[in-house]
Amino acid sequence: MESKPRLTILDFVLSAVILLLAVFIFYRIKIGLNYRWRWDFICQYIIRIDDATGKAVPGLIIRGFLITIKLGIWSTITALIIGIFMGIIRSGGGLASRLAGLFYIQLIRNIPPIVLVFIFYYFLGSFIIELTGLDRIVYNSPDSVKNILSFLFTNPARFPVFISAVIAMGVYEGAYITEIVRAGISSVGKGQWEAGKALGMKRTAILKYIVLPQAIRYILPPLAGQFISTIKDSAIVSVISVQELTFQGLEIMASTYLTFEIWIVITLLYFILTFSCSIVFEKIFIYTRRSRSF
Amino acid sequence: MKKISILMAIAVLAVLLFSCGNNEKPASGMNSSLIDEIQKRGVLKVGMSTFMPWAMQDKTGELIGFEIDVAKRLAEDMKVKVEFVPTKWSGIIPALLTGKFDVIIGGMGIRAERNLKVNFSIPYDYTGMSIVANKSIAGGLKTLADFNRKDFVIAARIGTTAADAVKKLLPLAELKLFDDESQAVQELLNRNAHAVVASSPLPAYQALKNPDSLYMPFEENFTREPIGFALRKGDVDTLNFFNSWITVVESEGWLKERKYYWFNTREWASQIE
Numbered sequence: 001m002e003s004k005p006r007l008t009i010l011d012f013v014l015s016a017v018i019l020l021l022a023v024f025i026f027y028r029i030k031i032g033l034n035y036r037w038r039w040d041f042i043c044q045y046i047i048r049i050d051d052a053t054g055k056a057v058p059g060l061i062i063r064g065f066l067i068t069i070k071l072g073i074w075s076t077i078t079a080l081i082i083g084i085f086m087g088i089i090r091s092g093g094g095l096a097s098r099l100a101g102l103f104y105i106q107l108i109r110n111i112p113p114i115v116l117v118f119i120f121y122y123f124l125g126s127f128i129i130e131l132t133g134l135d136r137i138v139y140n141s142p143d144s145v146k147n148i149l150s151f152l153f154t155n156p157a158r159f160p161v162f163i164s165a166v167i168a169m170g171v172y173e174g175a176y177i178t179e180i181v182r183a184g185i186s187s188v189g190k191g192q193w194e195a196g197k198a199l200g201m202k203r204t205a206i207l208k209y210i211v212l213p214q215a216i217r218y219i220l221p222p223l224a225g226q227f228i229s230t231i232k233d234s235a236i237v238s239v240i241s242v243q244e245l246t247f248q249g250l251e252i253m254a255s256t257y258l259t260f261e262i263w264i265v266i267t268l269l270y271f272i273l274t275f276s277c278s279i280v281f282e283k284i285f286i287y288t289r290r291s292r293s294f
Numbered sequence: 295m296k297k298i299s300i301l302m303a304i305a306v307l308a309v310l311l312f313s314c315g316n317n318e319k320p321a322s323g324m325n326s327s328l329i330d331e332i333q334k335r336g337v338l339k340v341g342m343s344t345f346m347p348w349a350m351q352d353k354t355g356e357l358i359g360f361e362i363d364v365a366k367r368l369a370e371d372m373k374v375k376v377e378f379v380p381t382k383w384s385g386i387i388p389a390l391l392t393g394k395f396d397v398i399i400g401g402m403g404i405r406a407e408r409n410l411k412v413n414f415s416i417p418y419d420y421t422g423m424s425i426v427a428n429k430s431i432a433g434g435l436k437t438l439a440d441f442n443r444k445d446f447v448i449a450a451r452i453g454t455t456a457a458d459a460v461k462k463l464l465p466l467a468e469l470k471l472f473d474d475e476s477q478a479v480q481e482l483l484n485r486n487a488h489a490v491v492a493s494s495p496l497p498a499y500q501a502l503k504n505p506d507s508l509y510m511p512f513e514e515n516f517t518r519e520p521i522g523f524a525l526r527k528g529d530v531d532t533l534n535f536f537n538s539w540i541t542v543v544e545s546e547g548w549l550k551e552r553k554y555y556w557f558n559t560r561e562w563a564s565q566i567e
C-alpha cells in the first residue's frame with residue numbers, strides 16, 4: 001500500500017514562492033512592458049480556412065511545427081546510424097578504430113552546435129548535394145515523387161537545406177548517442193563476453209546475439225531523452241533558414257510585430273511536443289519493464 | 295555578438311574558398327553563365343529576407359511585397375518559375391557566395407564594401423534611413439544631432455546599412471543590434487532603446503501604429519541609398535541582362551507604379567492581418 005503524501009511547511013513555502021513569481025511575471029508583462037496584446041491575430045497562423053477550397057488548412061506556425069517533428073525524426077535516425085556504428089567501434093576493436101571514435105565524439109562535443117550547422121550548410125552541405133546531384137534529381141522528378149518527398153521531408157524547393165540540417169543535427173546528436181551506446185555495451189558484464197568466447201563465438205556474433213540484446217535495456221531510456229533533446233536543439237537550424245517552428249515564428253514576427261504572442265505560442269508548442277514524447281516514452285518503459293519482470 | 299563574428303569568419307572562409315575555386319578553373323565561369331543555367335533549370339532562385347513592406351509573408355504563407363513583385367516579374371520575363379529562399383539577413387551574402395540561390399533581390403543597398411564581395415546591378419529602387427524615437431525617454435527632439443549622445447541607445451537591424459548609418463552619424467550613441475526590425479522596435483517600445491533607425495517607411499509606420507509612445511523627430515530621410523540586385527562575381531552576361539531588364543521596367547513606369555502601391559498605399563494591409 002502506498003501512503004498518501006502529506007503537505008509540509010516546505011510545500012506551502014514553495015507554492016507561495018511560485019505564486020509570487022507568477023504574479024511578478026504577469027505584472028512585468030502587463031505594466032512594465034509597453035505592449036499591445038493582439039491574440040486575435042494568432043489563430044490564423046495556427047489554423048486557417050482556405051479561401052479557394054473552404055477547407056481548414058494548417059497555418060504557418062503549425063506548418064513549422066510539422067517540419068520540426070520531421071527534422072527531429074530524421075535527425076534522430078541519422079544520429080542512430082552514426083551513433084550505433086561509432087558506439088560499437090568505440091567499445092572494442094582495434095586501437096585505430098577506438099581512436100577514430102574518440103576523435104569523433106571529442107571533436108563534436110567540443111564544438112557549439114550552431115557552428116556545426118553553419119559549416120554543414122555553407123561547405124559540406126552544398127558539396128554533398130552537388131556531388132550527388134540531389135538538387136537536379138529533385139527538380140526533375142515527377143509530381144508524384146515530389147508529393148511523397150514533401151510529405152516525408154519538406155517541400156522540394158527547400159530539400160537541400162533540409163538535408164544539410166538533418167546531416168548537421170545527425171552528426172551532432174550522433175556523438176551523444178555514441179556515448180549512450182558505448183555505455184550500454186559496457187554495462188553488460190564482462191562474463192557475458194567471456195562466456196561467448198568460451199563457446200567459440202566470434203566478436204560480431206557475441207555482439208549480435210549476447211551483448212546488444214542485453215545492452216538495449218540500458219540504451220533505450222537515455223536514447224528517448226536524446227530524441228527529446230534533438231527536437232529542442234532543432235531550433236538552432238532556423239539560422240540556416242530551415243522553415244521549422246522557430247524560423248516561422250521569427251518570420252511572422254518580422255511581418256506582424258506580434259513578438260510576445262508568437263514566442264508564447266512557440267514555447268507552448270515545443271513544450272507540448274517534448275512533454276507528450278516524454279510521457280509516451282515513460283509509459284513504454286514501464287510496460288516493457290513489467291513484461292520483463294516475470 | 296558571438297554570432298556575428300562566427301558569420302563573419304564563415305563569410306571570409308566562403309569568399310576564400312570561392313576565390314580559390316575561381317583561380318583554379320577560370321574557364322568554367324566563362325563557358326556557362328548563370329542565365330543559361332537558370333533557363334536549363336527552369337527556376338530562378340531568389341534570396342530574400344523579410345523586410346516590411348519589401349517582402350513579407352501574408353496570412354497564407356505566400357510571400358508578398360515590392361521585392362516579391364520585382365522578382366516575379368523578372369522570372370516571368372525570363373520565362374522561368376520563381377523560387378524564393380527566405381534567408382536571415384545576417385547570412386545572406388555568404389549564402390549567395392556558396393550558391394544557395396542565384397540572386398539577392400532583397401532591398402540590398404549598393405555599398406563599396408559589399409561590392410568587393412558581390413556584383414550589383416544598376417539601382418532599381420532608392421531608399422533612405424529615417425528615425426523613430428520613444429516619446430517618454432527621448433521626447434521633443436528635432437534633429438538627428440540631438441540623438442548623438444553618450445547616454446542614448448539606438449537600435450537597428452544587424453548587417454543593414456541602417457547600422458552603418460548609426461555608427462557613422464551617431465558615433466557617441468550606443469548601438470544595439472537585432473536580427474530583425476520587430477525586435478528593435480520592441481526594444482524601443484520597452485524603453486530600452488531611445489530610437490530605432492531603419493529604412494523608411496518602417497519608422498513612419500511604427501510611429502503611426504503606436505502614436506502614444508513613439509514619434510518621428512523629423513519626417514524626411516537622412517540618407518539616400520541606391521538598391522540593386524546582388525549576384526556572384528565573374529558573370530558579365532547575367533549582370534548585363536539584369537541591368538537591361540531594370541532599364542526596361544523603369545522606362546515602362548512599372549517600378550514606380552509598384553513602389554507607389556507598396557509604399558504609399560496601405561491597400562495590402564488586409565493581406566497580413
